Amino acid sequence: MEIRVADIPPEGLFFEIEEVPEALEWRGEAIPFVGPVRGWVRLQMVGERLVVKGEVHALLELACGRCLEPFPYGVDVEFMDEYLPMEVLEQEGDEVELSDEEVDLAFYGETVLLEDLYLEKLYLSLPMKPLCSGDCKGLCPYCGSNLNLGPCGCSPEEIDPRWEVLKALRNKLVKK
Numbered sequence: 001m002e003i004r005v006a007d008i009p010p011e012g013l014f015f016e017i018e019e020v021p022e023a024l025e026w027r028g029e030a031i032p033f034v035g036p037v038r039g040w041v042r043l044q045m046v047g048e049r050l051v052v053k054g055e056v057h058a059l060l061e062l063a064c065g066r067c068l069e070p071f072p073y074g075v076d077v078e079f080m081d082e083y084l085p086m087e088v089l090e091q092e093g094d095e096v097e098l099s100d101e102e103v104d105l106a107f108y109g110e111t112v113l114l115e116d117l118y119l120e121k122l123y124l125s126l127p128m129k130p131l132c133s134g135d136c137k138g139l140c141p142y143c144g145s146n147l148n149l150g151p152c153g154c155s156p157e158e159i160d161p162r163w164e165v166l167k168a169l170r171n172k173l174v175k176k
């Protein structure tokens with residue numbers, strides 16, 4: 001939904017969010033949603049600053065970083081952002097030197113997209129290496145079987161001697 005910034009009344013705008021987007025598309029990635037995105041977003045002008053507050057909850061399908069299996073991952077985000085009008089940049093041109101605080105600021109044009117205001121928040125709160133469970137056993141390094149489903153039957157004799165060296169090294173590190 002596109003919102004014209006000039007149309008935001010002094011008391012602000014409030015939106016209840018309940019929608020089922022197909023996927024969280026962000027910078028070339030598409031992460032599927034398992035259920036609706038729920039929450040709210042409030043937009044308010046404070047002087048020329050656009051202040052956006054909100055809270056969103058979603059259930060996404062991530063791939064486990066160890067066993068690679070998809071699993072549902074719940075995200076809850078609360079956020080508050082401030083946007084400055086784009087003209088601030090345009091008027092002052094190249095001369096403008098942003099202070100450290102301002103470097104982090106975002107800018108708005110004539111309109112803003114409601115979805116963009118909160119989908120980015122969901123994306124940024126996803127873990128770098130998601131795990132389906134804290135004790136996920138991952139994949140067998142020899143045959144690639146998912147060890148959460150049971151032992152794969154790789155016997156120690158079949159193990160490549162190069163792995164043995166690594167195993168010995170790991171045992172040494174663990175003991176320290």
Ligand SMILES: [Zn+2]
Binds near residue numbers: 065066067069137138
């Ligand atoms: Zn896993």
Ligand SMILES: [Zn+2]
Binds near residue numbers: 142144153154
């Ligand atoms: Zn195996």
